[in-house]
Amino acid sequence: MFDRLKTLYELQKIDDQLDELEELRGDLPTAVESLQERISQIKNEMADKEKQREESLEKRQGNEEEIEKLQANQKKFKAQLYQVRNNKEYDALTKEIDHTEEQTTKLLTENDSLADQSKILADDIEKIKPQLEELKEELKIKGADLKEIVKANEKEEGKLKAHRKEIVEKTKKPDYSAYMRIRKAKKGKAVVTIKRSACSGCHNIVPSQRQLEIRRNNKLFFCEYCGRILVSPEISEQADA
Numbered sequence: 001m002f003d004r005l006k007t008l009y010e011l012q013k014i015d016d017q018l019d020e021l022e023e024l025r026g027d028l029p030t031a032v033e034s035l036q037e038r039i040s041q042i043k044n045e046m047a048d049k050e051k052q053r054e055e056s057l058e059k060r061q062g063n064e065e066e067i068e069k070l071q072a073n074q075k076k077f078k079a080q081l082y083q084v085r086n087n088k089e090y091d092a093l094t095k096e097i098d099h100t101e102e103q104t105t106k107l108l109t110e111n112d113s114l115a116d117q118s119k120i121l122a123d124d125i126e127k128i129k130p131q132l133e134e135l136k137e138e139l140k141i142k143g144a145d146l147k148e149i150v151k152a153n154e155k156e157e158g159k160l161k162a163h164r165k166e167i168v169e170k171t172k173k174p175d176y177s178a179y180m181r182i183r184k185a186k187k188g189k190a191v192v193t194i195k196r197s198a199c200s201g202c203h204n205i206v207p208s209q210r211q212l213e214i215r216r217n218n219k220l221f222f223c224e225y226c227g228r229i230l231v232s233p234e235i236s237e238q239a240d241a
């Protein structure tokens, strides 16, 4: 049992060191991640606008071709006007001419608004571009900072992780799950000792009877206030030695 408790304490010690390394990174990992997200958002937004612009351009070209056809037809109809033989033919032709005129006007108006839309989209894209560049630059700097910190501690972290693995292998499965559960809930410390008669995790006094029991090192004890695993000073002294 003594070894079982000692193993848990050692696991905590390793995790404390790993946490310290993690802390060195500060908010860089989160910052880098949110920059990456923002950049991909903006890229999508830009691609979307580009696509709309292309579609608008295609539609305009289609309309222009249509207008050309309409105008050619109109010219033909106008020429035919000179050859009409009766009022009925004349009316039919003028009706056609009016119709092509209407269609042309409609398409021209549509093209005007498509051109306006394209202009707005182009302006938007131009406005977004520097934003994107700025974010990319920021990401470059923060990413490099993070990489540097990670690299500086790579060896140490690797060693600690390897050591942690060994300890985890020695840890009993239920102990490990309890440890991980408490560690998550308490954001770090799951195994603590008694210091000056108090739980070093929450600083509440541990009753003396309980302290005696804990000192026997023959059972897993949890602090009745914070729920952390409480080990005797002997365990910590041995593990720290």
Ligand SMILES: [Zn+2]
Binding pocket: 199, 200, 201, 202, 203, 204, 223, 224, 225, 226, 227, 228
């Ligand atoms: Zn406590």
